Structures are given as structure tokens and as C-alpha cells.
Amino acid sequence: MLQTKGLALEVRLSAYIDGELGENERTELDALLARDEEARTLLDKLKSGSAFGSGAFENFLHDPVPLALVRQIKQGPGINPKTERVTTASLPRRSTRIWPRILAASTALFLLGGAAGFILGSATDLAEPTHEADQRPWMDDIVGSHRVYSRQKEHLVEVPAAQSAEIERWLAASVGVNFTVPDLDRKGLTFEGARLLVANGKPAAQLVYRDRDAEVFTISFLQQGDGQQPDAFIETIRGDLGLVSWHREGASFAMIGPSSDPALHDLAETAAAAI
Amino acid sequence: MRPAAEMKDFRRDLVSLLPKLRRFAMTLTRNASDADDLVQEACERAIARSHLWNGDGRLESWVYAMTRNLWVDEIRKRKVRSGSAAAVFELDQLNVEATAEKAVYVNQVQKMILSMPEGLASVFLLVNVEGHSYRETAEILGIPVGTVMSRLSTARLRLAAMLSESTERRA
Numbered sequence: 265m266l267q268t269k270g271l272a273l274e275v276r277l278s279a280y281i282d283g284e285l286g287e288n289e290r291t292e293l294d295a296l297l298a299r300d301e302e303a304r305t306l307l308d309k310l311k312s313g314s315a316f317g318s319g320a321f322e323n324f325l326h327d328p329v330p331l332a333l334v335r336q337i338k339q340g341p342g343i344n345p346k347t348e349r350v351t352t353a354s355l356p357r358r359s360t361r362i363w364p365r366i367l368a369a370s371t372a373l374f375l376l377g378g379a380a381g382f383i384l385g386s387a388t389d390l391a392e393p394t395h396e397a398d399q400r401p402w403m404d405d406i407v408g409s410h411r412v413y414s415r416q417k418e419h420l421v422e423v424p425a426a427q428s429a430e431i432e433r434w435l436a437a438s439v440g441v442n443f444t445v446p447d448l449d450r451k452g453l454t455f456e457g458a459r460l461l462v463a464n465g466k467p468a469a470q471l472v473y474r475d476r477d478a479e480v481f482t483i484s485f486l487q488q489g490d491g492q493q494p495d496a497f498i499e500t501i502r503g504d505l506g507l508v509s510w511h512r513e514g515a516s517f518a519m520i521g522p523s524s525d526p527a528l529h530d531l532a533e534t535a536a537a538a539i
Numbered sequence: 540m541r542p543a544a545e546m547k548d549f550r551r552d553l554v555s556l557l558p559k560l561r562r563f564a565m566t567l568t569r570n571a572s573d574a575d576d577l578v579q580e581a582c583e584r585a586i587a588r589s590h591l592w593n594g595d596g597r598l599e600s601w602v603y604a605m606t607r608n609l610w611v612d613e614i615r616k617r618k619v620r621s622g623s624a625a626a627v628f629e630l631d632q633l634n635v636e637a638t639a640e641k642a643v644y645v646n647q648v649q650k651m652i653l654s655m656p657e658g659l660a661s662v663f664l665l666v667n668v669e670g671h672s673y674r675e676t677a678e679i680l681g682i683p684v685g686t687v688m689s690r691l692s693t694a695r696l697r698l699a700a701m702l703s704e705s706t707e708r709r710a
Contacts, residue, residue, distance in 0.1 A: 318668050
């Protein structure tokens with residue numbers, strides 16, 4: 265425990281608030297506070313500053329974290345977040361680095377210009393790090409569906425969660441994959457209902473969930489053998505969406521949610537165990 | 540080198556830590572763009588040195604200390620570039636112009652927090668908001684425990700004054 269005797273009273277009372285004092289000093293300050301109104305006023309002031317500051321610091325947690333940084337950490341090498349900044353200004357860098365960067369940027373612009381026709385005709389997002397397994401056409405379709413339907417706040421699902429038994433019967437028959445709607449309540453996701461989609465020309469099921477912040481998460485699956493290893497979870501990011509896909513017993517599955525959600529992989533593992 | 544599964548867990552933990560790490564960085568840099576760059580550099584370094592993280596204690600303390608060291612280095616570089624010989628923590632007053640440029644990124648209360656003299660917000664955050672002990676805070680920030688104590692009480696009194704001013708203005 266700390267010794268604060270001889271220090272300013274506000275310093276001692278501050279340590280008193282934090283429980284950093286030994287029993288003797290605490291007793292001494294208790295006695296002082298009991299008899300001295302100025303000391304009590306000072307303690308109240310310190311406490312009000314603590315409460316005000318704590319509330320203010322909460323707001324910082326609501327600021328968006330740069331998406332490129334999340335991507336870089338989750339996916340490791342292969343992406344340069346400095347080219348994908350959400351925010352703008354950067355720390356001053358050593359001048360020796362500037363010219364190589366300008367040269368590299370010029371070369372990149374030249375190559376991009378030359379390839380513009382190809383790029384415009386392609387659906388591939390060059391800024392995105394893509395995994396080979398993520399190139400499958402059905403993925404494109406379910407990501408597109410997720411993007412479109414997750415914005416339909418009033419018509420998020422085709423069949424609501426209240427009809428879970430009907431959803432299981434209907435989609436199992438339509439898609440050809442027997443399943444149980446995973447209960448992800450303990451993971452903070454509420455089941456909202458389901459849709460039937462078309463992915464790569466085949467029927468696909470989409471189970472829709474919402475978290476406490478109303479962010480939409482979906483689990484999509486369809487019948488197919490695409491060569492993916494059983495139980496191998498592959499995590500990729502497409503723009504603002506994160507995907508975790510896996511394959512089991514002749515069916516391919518994918519969990520989609522905000523790419524900034526660090527728990528997406530865990531959610532997918534939980535869903536895979538329950539579905 | 541860490542096994543792949545452990546490395547994945549480390550990366551996941553780091554992503555989970557990002558909002559708090561960014562908040563801590565804001566208390567050091569006091570503007571959003573520098574904070575984002577600092578967080579990025581800190582994460583790069585943490586991943587590169589993840590083999591040194593033994594899993595004991597709080598990951599955030601380890602990353603915070605790394606972040607603080609990077610910022611001290613950056614401040615030193617800036618001083619060399621600008622020709623200033625002032626010590627790192629002698630800059631007691633906020634660079635109001637620089638902060639004003641970034642005002643669009645922060646709300647009024649955040650601006651008040653960031654306007655506190657250097658060193659106060661970090662100590663307040665670590666002890667009062669995140670519950671680190673005085674000793675842990677001193678280790679993270681590389682300062683004596685006595686300095687933690689004096690900065691903390693000063694921060695609390697300044698925040699109380701801000702609250703009072705804010706209340707009077709609204710009345």
C-alpha cells in the first residue's frame with residue numbers, strides 16, 4: 265500500500281477513492297472527512313470529476329476503428345492498410361521513404377490505367393485480399409443477398425423466427441440439407457427468420473440473426489461438394505463483410521457478419537456445432 | 540514462432556482490444572489521425588513480437604506499454620525534425636490549432652478531455668476508467684507512481700471544473 269502522508273490533500277483523497285491506501289491512512293482520512301467540511305467538498309469534487317470523465321471516455325469506444333487495420337490483424341500479411349485508410353492524415357514519415365512510395369504509386373497508377381477495361385468488366389474488388397476458396401460463385405451470390413436483404417429492415421426475412429419448425433421443414437426439403445436452426449442467444453444473436461435464395465443456380469437457405477446493435481448476421485448453406493476440407497473454417501473479408509465458410513457432409517456453409525466483428529469465427533464454430 | 544492456432548487467438552484478442560487501444564492512443568496523441576497511425580504501428584509491432592507475449596497478465600497492458608513507447612519515439616523524432624530541444628513530457632499545453640483541425644472527428648466532451656494537459660488523460664483512463672492499479676499504470680506509462688498519483692488528482696479536479704463550466708453554460 266502507498267504512503268501519501270505529506271502529499272497534497274487532493275492527492276491523498278484521490279488515492280483514498282481508489283483504495284490504494286493502507287488501513288492506517290484510510291482511518292486517518294476517514295476521521296478528517298468526518299470533521300472537515302472542506303475536505304468533504306474536495307472529495308466530492310474529485311468524485312464528480314471521476315464520474316464525468318468515466319462517462320466521457322465511454323464515448324471514445326463508440327468511434328469507428330479503421331477497417332483496414334482490423335483486416336490486417338485478422339488476415340495477416342498480404343494487405344497494406346496504408347492504402348486503405350478510412351481516416352486520412354498520417355504521422356510524418358522519414359523523408360527517405362517518400363520517393364520510393366511516389367515511384368511505387370506512379371507505377372501502380374500506370375498499371376491500373378492500362379488494366380482499366382479489364383477492371384471495369386470484372387466483379388473482383390482489387391482492394392480486397394481474397395482467399396482462393398472464397399472465389400466460388402455461390403459465395404458471390406450469398407454475399408450479394410446478405411447485402412441486399414440486411415438493409416430491408418421491415419422485410420428482413422421471408423419466414424419469421426416464430427415458425428422455426430416450418431423453416432426447418434421447408435428449407436430442408438427445398439435445399440436438400442437437413443439442419444436445426446442454431447440457437448445463438450448465448451452468443452448475443454437473436455434468430456429473426458429465414459429466406460430461400462438462389463446461389464450458383466442452386467437453392468440455398470439463409471438463416472438470419474441480429475445482434476444487440478441490430479447488426480445482421482446470416483448463416484447460408486446449400487448442397488454441394490466443392491472440395492473444401494471437412495471442418496476446415498476459412499475466414500475471409502469482402503468489403504465491410506466478414507465470411508467464415510466450412511463444408512460438411514455434402515453441404516457448404518457460410519456465416520456472414522460485419523468484418524469488424526472479432527467474434528465471427530467463434531460464432532461460425534458455434535453455429536457449425538449446432539446446425 | 541507461435542503455432543498457427545495460438546497466433547490466430549492472439550490476432551483475435553488484438554482485434555477485440557482495438558477500440559480500447561484506440562482510446563488509449565487518443566489520450567497520448569490527442570487527435571484521431573495520429574491515434575489511428577499509432578494504433579496501426581503498435582499492432583504491427585505487437586504481432587511481430589507476439590512470441591514475447593507469455594500470456595500472463597493483461598494483454599492490453601503489454602500492448603499499451605508498446606504503444607506508449609512508440610509514441611515517445613515519435614515525439615522525439617518530431618522534435619528532432621522541428622529542432623526543438625524540449626523534453627517529451629514538458630509539452631504541457633495542448634496544440635489548440637492542431638486539435639481544432641480534427642474537431643470534426645470528436646464531439647464536444649471528447650474535445651474537453653483531449654484539451655487536458657499532456658499526461659493527465661492517459662493516467663485517468665488507465666486508473667479511473669479501466670481499473671489498472673497505480674503500479675500497473677506507472678509501468679505502462681513509464682513514470683513513477685508518485686507522478687501517477689499527482690496526475691490523477693489533477694485530472695479529476697480538471698474534469699470536475701469542466702463539468703461545472705459545462706453545467707453553468709447550459710443553465
